[in-house]
Amino acid sequence: MATVNPPRGMRDFLPAEKARRERVLAVIRERYRAHGFDEIETPVVEEHGRLHAGIGGDNEKLSYSILRRGLDADGIRAAADDPAALSDLGLRYDLTVPLARFYATNRGQLPTVFRAIQIGPVWRAERPQKGRYRQFVQCDIDIMGDESSRAEAELIVASLDTIDALGLQGGTVRVNDRRALDWMLDSFGFTEDERPGVLITIDKLDKIGPDGVAGELRERGVTATAVDAFEAFLKRPQTREYTPYGERQIRKALPESAPDEIVAHLASLGEAVVAARPDAGAPPLVYDPFLVRGMGYYTGTIFELAHPSVSYSLGGGGRYDGMIGRFLGQQVPAVGFSIGFERIVDLVAEQEVDQAQAVVLVHDADVPVAQLLAHKSALLSAGVARVRLERRAKNMKALLERSAADGYTGFASVRSGDEPGSAEIKPLA
Amino acid sequence: MATVNPPRGMRDFLPAEKARRERVLAVIRERYRAHGFDEIETPVVEEHGRLHAGIGGDNEKLSYSILRRGLDADGIRAAADDPAALSDLGLRYDLTVPLARFYATNRGQLPTVFRAIQIGPVWRAERPQKGRYRQFVQCDIDIMGDESSRAEAELIVASLDTIDALGLQGGTVRVNDRRALDWMLDSFGFTEDERPGVLITIDKLDKIGPDGVAGELRERGVTATAVDAFEAFLKRPQTREYTPYGERQIRKALPESAPDEIVAHLASLGEAVVAARPDAGAPPLVYDPFLVRGMGYYTGTIFELAHPSVSYSLGGGGRYDGMIGRFLGQQVPAVGFSIGFERIVDLVAEQEVDQAQAVVLVHDADVPVAQLLAHKSALLSAGVARVRLERRAKNMKALLERSAADGYTGFASVRSGDEPGSAEIKPLA
Numbered sequence: 001m002a003t004v005n006p007p008r009g010m011r012d013f014l015p016a017e018k019a020r021r022e023r024v025l026a027v028i029r030e031r032y033r034a035h036g037f038d039e040i041e042t043p044v045v046e047e048h049g050r051l052h053a054g055i056g057g058d059n060e061k062l063s064y065s066i067l068r069r070g071l072d073a074d075g076i077r078a079a080a081d082d083p084a085a086l087s088d089l090g091l092r093y094d095l096t097v098p099l100a101r102f103y104a105t106n107r108g109q110l111p112t113v114f115r116a117i118q119i120g121p122v123w124r125a126e127r128p129q130k131g132r133y134r135q136f137v138q139c140d141i142d143i144m145g146d147e148s149s150r151a152e153a154e155l156i157v158a159s160l161d162t163i164d165a166l167g168l169q170g171g172t173v174r175v176n177d178r179r180a181l182d183w184m185l186d187s188f189g190f191t192e193d194e195r196p197g198v199l200i201t202i203d204k205l206d207k208i209g210p211d212g213v214a215g216e217l218r219e220r221g222v223t224a225t226a227v228d229a230f231e232a233f234l235k236r237p238q239t240r241e242y243t244p245y246g247e248r249q250i251r252k253a254l255p256e257s258a259p260d261e262i263v264a265h266l267a268s269l270g271e272a273v274v275a276a277r278p279d280a281g282a283p284p285l286v287y288d289p290f291l292v293r294g295m296g297y298y299t300g301t302i303f304e305l306a307h308p309s310v311s312y313s314l315g316g317g318g319r320y321d322g323m324i325g326r327f328l329g330q331q332v333p334a335v336g337f338s339i340g341f342e343r344i345v346d347l348v349a350e351q352e353v354d355q356a357q358a359v360v361l362v363h364d365a366d367v368p369v370a371q372l373l374a375h376k377s378a379l380l381s382a383g384v385a386r387v388r389l390e391r392r393a394k395n396m397k398a399l400l401e402r403s404a405a406d407g408y409t410g411f412a413s414v415r416s417g418d419e420p421g422s423a424e425i426k427p428l429a
Numbered sequence: 430m431a432t433v434n435p436p437r438g439m440r441d442f443l444p445a446e447k448a449r450r451e452r453v454l455a456v457i458r459e460r461y462r463a464h465g466f467d468e469i470e471t472p473v474v475e476e477h478g479r480l481h482a483g484i485g486g487d488n489e490k491l492s493y494s495i496l497r498r499g500l501d502a503d504g505i506r507a508a509a510d511d512p513a514a515l516s517d518l519g520l521r522y523d524l525t526v527p528l529a530r531f532y533a534t535n536r537g538q539l540p541t542v543f544r545a546i547q548i549g550p551v552w553r554a555e556r557p558q559k560g561r562y563r564q565f566v567q568c569d570i571d572i573m574g575d576e577s578s579r580a581e582a583e584l585i586v587a588s589l590d591t592i593d594a595l596g597l598q599g600g601t602v603r604v605n606d607r608r609a610l611d612w613m614l615d616s617f618g619f620t621e622d623e624r625p626g627v628l629i630t631i632d633k634l635d636k637i638g639p640d641g642v643a644g645e646l647r648e649r650g651v652t653a654t655a656v657d658a659f660e661a662f663l664k665r666p667q668t669r670e671y672t673p674y675g676e677r678q679i680r681k682a683l684p685e686s687a688p689d690e691i692v693a694h695l696a697s698l699g700e701a702v703v704a705a706r707p708d709a710g711a712p713p714l715v716y717d718p719f720l721v722r723g724m725g726y727y728t729g730t731i732f733e734l735a736h737p738s739v740s741y742s743l744g745g746g747g748r749y750d751g752m753i754g755r756f757l758g759q760q761v762p763a764v765g766f767s768i769g770f771e772r773i774v775d776l777v778a779e780q781e782v783d784q785a786q787a788v789v790l791v792h793d794a795d796v797p798v799a800q801l802l803a804h805k806s807a808l809l810s811a812g813v814a815r816v817r818l819e820r821r822a823k824n825m826k827a828l829l830e831r832s833a834a835d836g837y838t839g840f841a842s843v844r845s846g847d848e849p850g851s852a853e854i855k856p857l858a
Contacts, residue, residue, distance in 0.1 A: 004534050018468045034815050035805070035809075044473070065495070067516050073509040076512065109443060110443075148798070150802075153802055268797075268799070275803035276799075328433070369579045370582075373579075374707065376583075376705065388465030406540075
């Protein structure tokens with residue numbers, strides 16, 4: 001028998017895993033809705049040109065294109081010199097490009113400040129490896145139309161509340177601001193042209209350390225005096241944990257005379273989070289002056305969600321005030337937060353106990369169909385949440401064990417002629 | 430400003446519509462789970478060859494193919510003579526082909542009788558028209574591994590229960606059996622070769638009537654005596670409503686001496702549905718000896734879900750015992766029922782009242798962010814289900830009306846310095 005598998009890098013979800021994913025999604029939906037966000041949906045397909053407009057960064061190269069329909073042999077031959085002609089549509093690789101397009105399309109029907117939830121699959125032709133898939137679910141919240149730090153504060157509070165509700169208490173948010181980064185690099189003497197390359201190197205600080213960063217910057221051939229000044233700053237004899245989060249700590253983390261406006265903005269996020277979580281003590285924020293985040297479209301605050309149980313981030317986001325304008329021809333402030341759904345699903349407790357009663361109805365082979373369905377209906381009418389019919393098996397132990405593994409809590413036995421509703425329910429396990 | 434739209438034939442869902450779709454999905458999920466079905470998920474992408482193996486019928490021609498990655502100019506040129514080389518994957522056009530592949534892949538981990546729920550989008554490059562979209566949600570239940578009519582009865586009862594739970598009481602199921610059709614065509618004298626074409630014509634009976642059917646059969650050039658006999662049968666002076674559903678009515682609807690086994694099988698479905706719905710009276714089934722359903726893979730019972738409020742069907746399905754074997758190399762009985770999610774969403778009452786309290790918190794522009802978030806948290810802690818912040822607008826009437834339309838039930842007003850939790854909630858509308 002030939003092996004039959006889903007396409008490379010993609011997954012089937014069997015009942016237990018699918019149920020777990022739906023439970024996690026239900027909590028995320030409920031919490032984000034509680035915080036005033038509204039769910040929307042866009043097609044998984046967008047126009048090819050829109051997916052390749054430079055907004056998606058490296059993800060554009062990983063995107064799947066859809067073959068244009070109706071191409072004949074001449075059309076295909078001509079496309080050898082112009083491969084873009086082969087495709088008019090593509091699968092989305094993130095939810096941000098579709099959101100910007102959605103906002104431009106539907107703006108007239110949306111409130112001035114629009115808080116969106118988006119939950120859905122995206123596709124990237126990554127090299128398959130453990131924990132990385134070619135189809136995976138993203139889960140974003142975004143606020144459009146609010147240029148104030150109220151928007152960032154709402155995103156952070158809603159996301160912390162959501163992972164709390166999933167049983168992942170103790171999350172922290174690393175915070176920075178692209179404007180603080182820009183100012184800092186200016187102050188060391190890097191030129192504006194050098195900035196994108198320097199940021200790529202700084203993004204590796206956690207991996208390669210201060211010496212690695214300084215070395216790589218020298219290899220890049222950027223302004224030497226700036227590298228020297230930056231290296232000295234990186235190696236200051238003080239911790240990189242600027243806690244508790246607050247204005248004083250943010251000032252200490254930056255070179256002297258950082259702009260008041262940026263410092264006050266960052267500090268206000270801590271105050272807001274504390275006000276929103278009055279019982280939780282110090283704000284679960286950490287200022288990280290070297291947090292970069294890869295995407296080119298960020299213009300202000302950036303953040304990343306960490307959790308003590310794992311070394312990787314559980315989500316992140318930032319402000320991207322310029323992007324909507326590229327579709328709409330009019331600037332609209334925007335800020336977003338994406339939680340890492342696939343990573344969170346793996347962390348959430350294996351099998352929460354489903355309190356509802358679920359009954360396996362074991363029957364002899366000779367019970368007439370009508371009798372069986374009457375028994376099933378009687379149980380459902382009596383308030384049982386789920387009923388599954390199972391023909392009596394030789395190995396009843398295995399059958400009952402599998403039923404328990406599938407979340408069933410009890411079983412009942414039916415023989416031909418039994419009165420519906422008379423079956424005694426015995427606990428499983 | 431350029432117009433920005435989703436791809437042709439595809440839709441954005443704004444908050445109110447998305448919320449309605451999710452509410453309908455939640456009911457469908459809950460009811461099907463209650464009846465012992467388990468949800469699974471497969472990738473939206475399957476291998477190109479699998480999507481074009483002849484199982485999908487006309488839908489194969491409407492399918493979207495994904496461009497093979499890494500094609501160079503030579504590869505593209507060569508594909509002019511072999512277009513299949515351009516694509517290795519495609520978007521699914523139904524949930525049945527992926528289910529058969531899923532079952533073949535995962536059979537070792539599934540129960541002997543496996544009851545599956547699948548809910549997800551499919552894609553077809555239809556000509557866009559009112560009510561027909563290129564991406565739409567399908568919603569299928571299937572039972573694999575049960576050759577008895579218990580499976581059909583469970584599908585019918587679960588589906589009727591589900592549309593009842595959606596407020597669409599009064600649904601009926603038209604029932605037939607491909608074996609009855611085959612026997613009937615044999616008995617009139619059509620040859621086996623003629624059968625597929627004859628079925629295509631019979632499928633138009635509702636549209637073109639008995640004269641139209643007879644005329645089209647004559648044009649087809651099939652056995653003339655068979656057409657005469659069939660025409661006479663079609664024009665018998667008796668109603669085509671064989672009610673109440675039962676063995677006597679099924680016999681009356683068929684030519685004489687129909688096989689006992691098929692008649693008994695069809696009659697047993699009525700008994701089972703009555704037993705499962707003891708308070709509902711006569712079974713909501715109608716025997717339709719001319720129900721065909723288009724797909725070539727059906728081998729036994731076929732059914733279609735009707736509702737008095739609409740002229741089109743709300744779903745349908747049938748037994749397809751041969752299909753799984755094409756993937757698995759081993760026959761597995763299977764029967765499925767697909768409810769028309771997009772049609773049902775349109776029928777479900779516009780806006781069910783959400784009983785949960787949802788509050789719009791209207792604030793002055795000068796209230797500090799931290800105070801705002803403290804007010805929001807206080808409301809959530811006090812048991813309010815949803816809180817949305819809104820800056821006080823010049824036109825408060827419009828703001829409150831829009832909030833009510835978005836499902837918010839109350840509003841509260843906050844000024845700088847107000848104590849969190851002190852805001853009085855007034856009803857909206």
